[in-house]
Amino acid sequence: MFIPGFVITLLTFPGVIVHELAHQLFCRLYKVPVFKVVYFQMGNPAGYVLHEAVQNKAQGIMISIGPFIVNSVIGAIISLPAALPIFKFHTGKPLDYLLIYLGVSIAMHAFPSRGDANVIWNSVREPGAPLWVKIVGYPVVGLIYAGSIGSFFWLDLLYGVGVAVGLPNLLIAILA
């Protein structure tokens, strides 16, 4: 089924905001000046952060993949108490459905965008980039591009559902 991207973006806007906020907070953490932040807009991209080019390659990579960490963790935590009542006990209440919606929305925007991948790509290709940055950077860029292509096949949604629904069940399977 084809659903226009802007509809998905609109429906999952909390994830976009968290994604951009995560970029901004990582910039703040590494004391990188930020010149403009668009947390959400009806366009492509749905949001972005304009910041100074980062000299430190590792910090650059962290700023780019920060949302992946933040969105995944927040998405997982928010949906934790809701996934079990809905999918395991079948006793979900409206609040549980709201939490699952937020969890999936936030987690599905964890994947860095192609713009983020370009930033990492440029960082790792620069002469003088340390070897370990190249070792980490190239696969990360590859994965981001794969994720970006995969989003056409709902990979981002699949990831969001996996984090929000699969993780609690996986936890139980491990701990039981």
Place this chain on the structure above:
Amino acid sequence: MEETLEPEVVPSRDCPECGQPAMEGNHPTPLCADCRQKYVRYPIPVWIRIFGACIAALVLFSLFTFPKDLSVGINLEKGERAEKAGKYLTAQRAMEKVVQKVPGNIEAEGHLLIDAVYTQDMETFKAQYAKLKDRNIEDKELFSAIEEAMDKAGGYFVNDSFTSFMTAHPGAPPSDIEWASYFDKNPRDFYALATYASALNDRKELDREDSVLRVLLSRDKESYIGLELISSLLREEHKPDEALIYNDRLLRINQELPYGLASKARTLLMQKKDREALQLSEKACQLGGSDDIYSQSTLALAYHFNQRPADRDALIRKLNSTIKDTSDRGGFQYVLDVISNKEKFRD
């Protein structure tokens, strides 16, 4: 998404914001210290702060509420796994915890009913049946497992036909002809078959008891009561090797059935495998608790054959003071008779 601002080609290193000299250092954008700090702390709008606070509150809420759900989920998973492994007591305990925290959860309530049948906990079974009889169970697998358990439970209950049959013979027990006539009309009354087998045992008609029990087991291969009685009968006939086959059959259905464990322990004692028997009877007592007189009596017997007279005598004293039920007293007396050599238990 993020975008980087490429270093500008600026004629001087003065801050374009305020005209002050730019900060020393290899910064791509020439900004004075104050302006750099201002851009590092690029303002977050109030609505984003409120949004962030809401998300943070939800994260905290989730962190506080999740442990309860996690523990329920773990118990549900543990219960289902234990049930599949034939550890029905563990399964029942886990499901009881789930039902306590999520009352009305049809999955847990259904599994608890099944577990109660296999642990022969008829009180819980009746309570669960009352809760579930008018509920719609959509899970087909669970529904069929419940139906199977209900069918099995029929073998443990006295039904109306059997009650009428027994009350028609208040003074003397029914004759064999009357039993035969009853079974013609009620071929699937396994409870009645087991009762008849017990009556034959009381009359010391062991061959006929054996035949009746084999009929019962041919109709219900997993009949607890049939497997329990036949293993006991075979021990009585001093055929421990055969008894062990039925003990193991019973334990394959429910690994945690205290009676099954204690019965196997007695068979092993008869085979002079005393250490193994002691371990099994200890496990039976642990699972059955202090009310399980059969397991406790078996443990006394195991102490006896393992040359632990002090433990044996202490347990016998305890049992003597606690046993009130006459049927329990009879079984316990048999153990006392074995210990005092009045009854020959093994060669």
